[in-house]
Amino acid sequence: MTTVKQRNDPGGRTGIRRWAIDLRPLRIPAYRRLWLGTGVGGCGSQIALVAVSVQMYDLTRDSFWVGLLGVATFVPLLVFGLWGGAFADVLDRRRLMVASSVLAWVTSFGLLAQALLGADSPVLLLVLVAVNSSAFAVSSPTRQAIIPRLVPTELVPAANTLSFTTATATMVAGPLLAGLILAVWPPAVALPVAYGVDGLLFGAAVWANLRLPALPPAGSSDGVRRTAGLRSVIEGFRYLATTRVLLLSFAIDLVAMVFAMPRALFPAIAEDRFGGGAAAGLLYSAIAAGSMLAGLTSGWLGRVGRQGLGLVLAVVGWGVAIAGAGLARQLWLVVLLLAVAGAADLVSAVLRQTMLMVHVPDEMRGRLQGVNVVVVAGGPRLGDLRAGATAAAFGTGIAWVGGGVAAVVLAVLLAVAFPALRRYRPTGAGTGAR
Structure with missing residues (x-):
């Protein structure tokens, strides 16, 4: 018998559970293994x-050499992210994940x-970082394209949030452990x-894959042989060009990451202001800590109607918090403001990825995720170069x-100049603002 509570809450999530992170995708063994291995690795x-x-x-x-690490990461992302997404649409995605993770492990x-x-x-x-980035550029769009094949459509937002939250948790635990080691x-x-x-922990990612x-x-049984050539990549860009909101979501993310990512400055700031040592680990983990906490209370994100406006406000909040952290002189205050920035970044990431993942058909999903990797992972690396220079x-x-400050100003100008972004509302799977 269906109760009134169940009719009002078809997902079975009531009270505090409507605000807590949705764990239902973890009931699916294949997704659970992928989630666990990716998190540990x-x-x-x-x-x-x-x-x-x-x-x-x-x-x-x-610091300029530290910024060059961003270049060594971004160039392979630009090349192999696009081709990796194309390969993910024509090859067995499991095999692609195994090959790329083994290369990263090496x-x-x-x-x-x-x-x-x-x-x-x-x-x-720089060379080792570039090779590792090449492997990541193939595995990341492939992994994102896999998720809608592992979980039902209605659980895709929850799976995205779990993946982002776990990724940010690793960005907290990893730097803190690194700081302790240092x-x-x-x-x-x-x-x-x-x-x-x-090397020890990344073995878990290889195992999961x-x-x-x-x-x-998808569609491999229709008799049409697909290839991952330049034409395939161009097809992905053509599809993207017809979806204005997706283009704008990529643009505003680039604004946030290129102009307001301070990561390349952390080693110098940790040493000059706070005496080095564990301070570097705290700075590197602070943004991720804020994202993790936001993810753990992210049940409300699935109910956001004006996703475009939410994305704009999240980017503005990121820029304001980053600027405030740069002005602070107490370590605790810098860490706190960076955490606020991380919370805004989590909101931005979930909204943007959900917009992309739900509205793109499976046969295009790898290529569009490849573009997404170039933007999402490449933007912070360009930000490293900008900050260092x-x-x-x-x-x-x-x-x-x-x-x-520049990120805030440019995000506002972008939202004003292109109202389609701030007015965007989801219109159902398979459709969207064009």
């Missing part, structure tokens, strides 16, 4: 991210080897330990605060 990757940045700054004493042990051998080469660090041991010991832990079911491309020219204060 992601924690190791975040440890390596902090270790590489700290090692680069120790070797060069220059680079983890490459970082360990260079630390143990005392190579002390900034160029070698604080306990001298660099000669701490760096190999950090890279070794990364091996346990995925076969995921052949600006800091080298004008100082860390201007690079940090000025970037936050």
Whole structure:
């Protein structure tokens, strides 16, 4: 018998559960394994991210070189993100995930080897980071394209939120653990330990991908042979060009990340203002901590009607919080404001990804997720370069605060100039504002 409560709440989520994170996708074994492996492996990757940045700054004493790590990440993302998405639409996605994760695992042990051998080469660090980024550029759009094949359509927003929240949790735990390692041991010991832990944890991601079911491309039984050539990539861009709101959602995310991502400044700020050590780990984990807390209370996101306006407000909130953190001089206040920025970023990410994932057909999903990877993962790397270059020219204060202010101004101008973004409301699966 259907009760009144069940009719009013068809999802079975009442009271506080309507605000808490939705865990229903974890009941599906294939998704649960993918979620677990990605989370554990992601924690190791975040440890390596902090270790590489700290090692680069120790070797060069220059934030510009730290910013170059962003370039070494972005260029492979730009190339292999687009091609990786195209491959995800024509190949078995499980096999693609296994191959890309194994390549990333190899680079983890490459970082360990260079630390143990005392190579002390900034160029070698850039090369290893570039190879790792190439693997990520293939695996990330493939993984996102897999999710709607593993869970029912009505659980896609919940699965997205779980994935984002877990990713941000790794961005908290990883940098904090990295900071602890850096604080306990001298660099000669701490760096190999950090890279070794990364290699150990990333093995979970490889295991999870091996346990995925076969995921052949959609429509592969129709007799039409599809290829991942340039034409396939162009088809994805043509589809994207017909969907104005998706273009605008990408544009406003680029504004937020390119102009207001202060990550490349963290090693210098940690040392100059707060004495180094664990401070670097706190700065690197703060944004993710805010995102994680927002994710744990994200039940309301599925009920947001004006998703476009919500996206704009989230980006503005991100910029304001980043600028405020740059002005703060107490470590606790910097961490708090960065956490507020992270909460805004979680809201932005869930709304944007849901808009993209629900309205794109499966045969196009890999290619559009490839574009999404270029924007979402490439934007912060360009932000690293901008921050490092600006800091080298004008100082860390201007690079940090000025970037936050610029993001707010540009986001508002974009929303005013293109009202389709702020007016966007979901109109059902398979459709959307054009």
